[in-house]
Amino acid sequence: MAKLPETFLWGGATAANQFEGGFAEGGKGVNSSDCTTRGSRTKPRTVTYKTSDGQIHEDIMFTMNAPMDAQYGVFEGYDYPSHEGIDFYHRYKEDIALFGEMGFKTFRLSINWARIFPTGMELEPNEAGLKFYDDVFDECLKYGIKPLVTLSHYETPIGLANAWRSWCDYRTIECYVRYVKTVGERYKGKVEYWLTFNEINICELSPWMSAGVGQRGPQIYADIAKHQFIASAKAVQVLHEIDPNNKVGNMVAYGADYPYTCNPADVLAAKQKMHMYHFYEDVQARGYYPSYKLKEYERDGVEFFLSEEDAATLKAGTVDFLSISYYASSVSSTDPEILGKNADGNMGMGGVKNPYIGASDWGWQIDPTGLRIALNELWERYQKPVYVVENSVGTQDVLVEENGQKVCHDQGHIDYLRSHIEAMADAINYDGVDVMGYTPWGCIDLVSASTGEMHKRYGFIYVDFQDDGTGDGARYRKDSFYWWKKVIANNGSDLSD
Numbered sequence: 121m122a123k124l125p126e127t128f129l130w131g132g133a134t135a136a137n138q139f140e141g142g143f144a145e146g147g148k149g150v151n152s153s154d155c156t157t158r159g160s161r162t163k164p165r166t167v168t169y170k171t172s173d174g175q176i177h178e179d180i181m182f183t184m185n186a187p188m189d190a191q192y193g194v195f196e197g198y199d200y201p202s203h204e205g206i207d208f209y210h211r212y213k214e215d216i217a218l219f220g221e222m223g224f225k226t227f228r229l230s231i232n233w234a235r236i237f238p239t240g241m242e243l244e245p246n247e248a249g250l251k252f253y254d255d256v257f258d259e260c261l262k263y264g265i266k267p268l269v270t271l272s273h274y275e276t277p278i279g280l281a282n283a284w285r286s287w288c289d290y291r292t293i294e295c296y297v298r299y300v301k302t303v304g305e306r307y308k309g310k311v312e313y314w315l316t317f318n319e320i321n322i323c324e325l326s327p328w329m330s331a332g333v334g335q336r337g338p339q340i341y342a343d344i345a346k347h348q349f350i351a352s353a354k355a356v357q358v359l360h361e362i363d364p365n366n367k368v369g370n371m372v373a374y375g376a377d378y379p380y381t382c383n384p385a386d387v388l389a390a391k392q393k394m395h396m397y398h399f400y401e402d403v404q405a406r407g408y409y410p411s412y413k414l415k416e417y418e419r420d421g422v423e424f425f426l427s428e429e430d431a432a433t434l435k436a437g438t439v440d441f442l443s444i445s446y447y448a449s450s451v452s453s454t455d456p457e458i459l460g461k462n463a464d465g466n467m468g469m470g471g472v473k474n475p476y477i478g479a480s481d482w483g484w485q486i487d488p489t490g491l492r493i494a495l496n497e498l499w500e501r502y503q504k505p506v507y508v509v510e511n512s513v514g515t516q517d518v519l520v521e522e523n524g525q526k527v528c529h530d531q532g533h534i535d536y537l538r539s540h541i542e543a544m545a546d547a548i549n550y551d552g553v554d555v556m557g558y559t560p561w562g563c564i565d566l567v568s569a570s571t572g573e574m575h576k577r578y579g580f581i582y583v584d585f586q587d588d589g590t591g592d593g594a595r596y597r598k599d600s601f602y603w604w605k606k607v608i609a610n611n612g613s614d615l616s617d
């Protein structure tokens with residue numbers, strides 16, 4: 121196994137809404153994920169809101185099309201898993217010590233925007249929220265761990281959603297930039313790596329999750345994307361002005377899409393499917409809208425206007441590096457016999473089933489070669505370093521008692537990560553792709569984004585919280601913990617068990 125660059129950023133990834141808890145502490149406001157209920161593999165997550173007639177509604181997060189008078193919020197009698205998360209808010213010292221024990225070079229977390237600006241619209245930040253992240257970053261730095269900060273990871277303050285439908289409205293850009301400036305200045309010297317929006321392309325699949333928008337449709341997706349692109353480009357510029365050492369990336373839920381057959385119609389379908397990734401990369405890496413998207417807007421009757429000033433902002437605010445989540449590949453077909461034989465996938469990006477590969481217990485197709493293909497494609501298109509900031513597999517881990525100790529044999533994580541690291545190393549060593557680092561998703565068990573359950577576990581660390589509300593939150597090292605520690609120590613040169 122060829123060695124990876126000495127500067128390679130190994131670590132793990134999380135998001136505030138999925139692990140922090142501390143829902144009403146330190147002056148925090150409510151964010152979009154706080155209004156999203158627990159689901160499971162068979163029960164979808166819902167979002168709660170009130171309409172002007174006083175009725176409380178629950179709508180399925182992935183299909184919701186809420187009325188225009190919806191006022192999103194948190195109501196009695198619903199189970200919102202983000203409110204407790206895994207209680208990182210109180211246990212961050214213990215958790216970061218465990219990351220330090222594994223030798224993390226970097227730790228990806230998000231700042232919970234509503235901790236800093238509770239409704240999103242304040243002009244002055246909330247000091248208690250700022251202080252919390254000071255403490256967290258100091259703790260990371262104590263172990264030599266560089267924080268990698270996502271500025272917005274499914275945590276739009278609800279105040280913005282209720283005031284003007286958040287990212288549908290141009291005014292949200294200013295609120296976001298104020299927030300970015302605030303945290304950029306405050307954490308100067310502590311944080312160097314930033315991501316502007318998690319999985320920015322998910323606005324087309326779950327506008328609620330991605331952008332705190334309850335309605336759907338091509339116009340909505342176009343408006344959200346435009347406003348987030350401008351906001352991201354401004355954030356890049358602001359962070360560079362604050363500290364020229366800052367490196368700012370985008371984040372796209374990425375994949376590789378294959379044609380089901382060599383029928384040119386299937387090949388074209390697969391190419392077009394890739395637009396849902398490349399559109400977002402194109403604008404953030406090149407600084408302008410690609411022609412295929414403008415044509416699509418014309419066909420769909422989407423109103424699109426970009427002022428000269430905003431066009432210049434996009435150009436001036438291209439990202440320093442590209443970051444991706446990669447979980448699975450997908451397949452496109454135009455054959456009615458094949459269509460409908462669908463696979464599951466991250467945020468519904470499954471496509472049809474690929475007969476050549478297996479799938480996780482949640483039906484996400486496992487394809488390490490797809491990661492190598494994805495990395496090559498990004499490097500060839502943009503020649504910007506790529507950071508794999510999410511990858512891994514959700515498994516049904518159990519804690520067992522052996523020789524008086526509680527242990528967890530999560531071989532599924534080790535096998536998945538090993539095969540993907542091998543594919544990534546091939547992309548680096550055989551194909552010459554510049555990959556900066558690798559932070560497996562959910563390095564400590566946390567709440568699932570799509571299903572809202574604890575039962576789907578990704579962690580190197582088992583957290584004893586269960587979906588029925590039992591468990592004391594105690595942390596236990598899984599088998600993968602010791603494996604990951606060894607992989608980091610030898611910089612990926614030995615991936616054996």
Ligand code: BGP
Nearest residue numbers: 135319445466514568569570571
């Ligand atoms: C990505 C999100 C993460 C994370 C991951 C795994 O889409 O950025 O927040 O949760 O997917 O998905 P899930 O939690 O649904 O298994």
